[in-house]
Amino acid sequence: MQEDFLHYIWKHKKFLTANLKTETEESVFITSVGQHNLNAGPDFFNAQLKIGNQVWAGNVEIHVKSSDWFLHNHEKDEAYDNVILHVVWEHDTEVFRKDNTVISTLVLKNILESSILYNYKSLFRKQNKWINCENDFASIDSFILNNWMERLYFERLQRKAETIEVLLKDSKNDWEAVLFKMLTKNFGLKVNGESFFSIAQSIDFSIIRKTQSKQETLEALLFGQAGLLEQDFQNGYYLNLVKEYRFLKQKFILENKQVLPLYFFRLRPLNFPTIRLSQLASLYNTHQNLFSKIIETSDLDDFYDLFKVLTSVFWETHYTFQKESKASKKILSKSFIDLLLINTILPIKFCYAKHKGEEVDTNIIKIASAITSEKNSIIDAFNNLKKISKSSLESQALIQLKTEYCNKNKCLKCAIGNTLISRNI
Structure with missing residues (x-):
């Protein structure tokens, strides 16, 4: 007991x-x-x-x-x-x-009540189950599931908002600076996320403001801080970046000793840090007041238009500084923008609304419900129990459910667990 x-x-x-x-x-x-x-x-x-x-x-x-x-x-x-x-x-x-x-x-x-004890023991009976309720998950009423999914989604948003709050305090309430750090981290995806975040941490956002009017200058800043301009490559674009970065480093007294190493191994070429950093530079070169535009945007298609940016011309025929590749326009894909929305944009909008005392839950639900569901092992496993994840709202909610409730045996604090325990035999 x-x-x-x-x-x-x-x-x-x-x-x-x-x-x-x-x-x-x-x-x-x-x-x-x-x-x-x-x-x-x-x-x-x-x-x-x-x-x-x-x-x-x-x-x-x-x-x-x-x-x-x-x-x-x-x-x-x-x-x-x-x-x-x-x-x-x-x-x-x-x-x-x-x-x-x-x-x-x-x-x-x-x-x-005898049924309560029986249901409790049945729920927590260990039988090498992925989650305690996997045998009964499919039988849960859709109304209960849908309401619980929405609550879990906002729990996960709140967790992400806590990270934003820390960054906000560190930046003295500079929302543009916080957005830059969060976006940079998520441009690095899972493999290079922390490395990209360390790059953003190494650059005061005032320097981004001063350099974003010229894309090659901003690329020099990002590539230089990332430690990607320390080789002896002989091409005009690379040499110009090195020259520009040396000037910026001296002008702004830049250090990159705390920047974490970047990884290329086993990444799809489109996810190489060189490509993602160029796209990030393009985004900030294109939009001088990105935070304000994000707050003003409330439609998913408008977000896709906002983030429709390319690399600079050099990267249309390269993935690294050395080897030339077949020419292609490397635009941010819809699926990549979805990840930015899920992990950065919606948490930022949620956090900002809280600070302003505004209500944005309805709009956030609308956008999250319109974004395609993520695909990973957790989502696949839940969908095998019951086809439930159709949008990012459900996929984020299910990740929250698995990591914060199922993995920690918090069935008594879960709407699904409560329903199963309260059932009449």
Whole structure:
């Protein structure tokens, strides 16, 4: 028996409430179970109960065994002086207040609805399952799933917003600078994301503002900080970049010692850091006030137009500085822009709206619902259980579900787990 399950039982009153009695045969009437406390102190604050003829307002503490009170040293903690009811699975000893009066005890073991315990044990029965509810996931009502997916999506947005908040504080509320760092990281994708982020961290955004009017200057800055201009290549474009970067390095006193190495190995050529950095430079050369444009944009097609940028001419026939390749226009693909929207743009819009006290949830849902679902092992596994992920809203929600609930066995805090535990047998 787990204590968090007992919290769930008490919080949702999943027990027979008629004719409740304490261990000393006093009647118990519950007006309010109280507010669930997830921090230090008693488990439920401000409960309202009638025990015998006495009306009480105070806290409720929950344990598997009554003796856990002493195991956790609650008798020495003043925070527990206002406990009015001790709720346990098994009663094995009396618990006293400091004035030696007994704290009333309610035992759940004999009043729990039988279906609840059966469903709980079935859900957490280990059988080498990918997730605890995989045998029943497909049977969950679509209305419950859809509402839960939306909530999970905003939970994931909130997690990404926390990263943005840290960057915002570091940049003294410079939203353009934060956007640049977030976009740069996501231009690096999974393999080079941290390396690209370290490049962005090595450049004060004021320097980007001063150099973005000329694409080759901005490319020199990005390639130079990335450590890509330290070879002896003999072509005009490369030599011009080296010359420009030396000037910028001296002018702005640039350092790149903390920049992480870039990787080309096993990447598709279109994802080579050279191509992505050139496209990033093109984006900032094309849009002088990118943050403002992103905040003003609310339609998915308009975002695709906003991010429709190419590399500079040299990269139309190259993937690296050395080898020439077949000529091709290397424009940001729709799928790549989708990733930028999912991981940078929508979190930024969400975070900015919170700062301004504005409501943008409806627009964010509209955009996220219009973006095609991501494809990865988590999404594939859920879709094998039930065809559920049609858009980025669902795919992001399912990633949140798997990483923050399923992997951590938080079924009791999950709408799906709650539904399965509450089912009648």
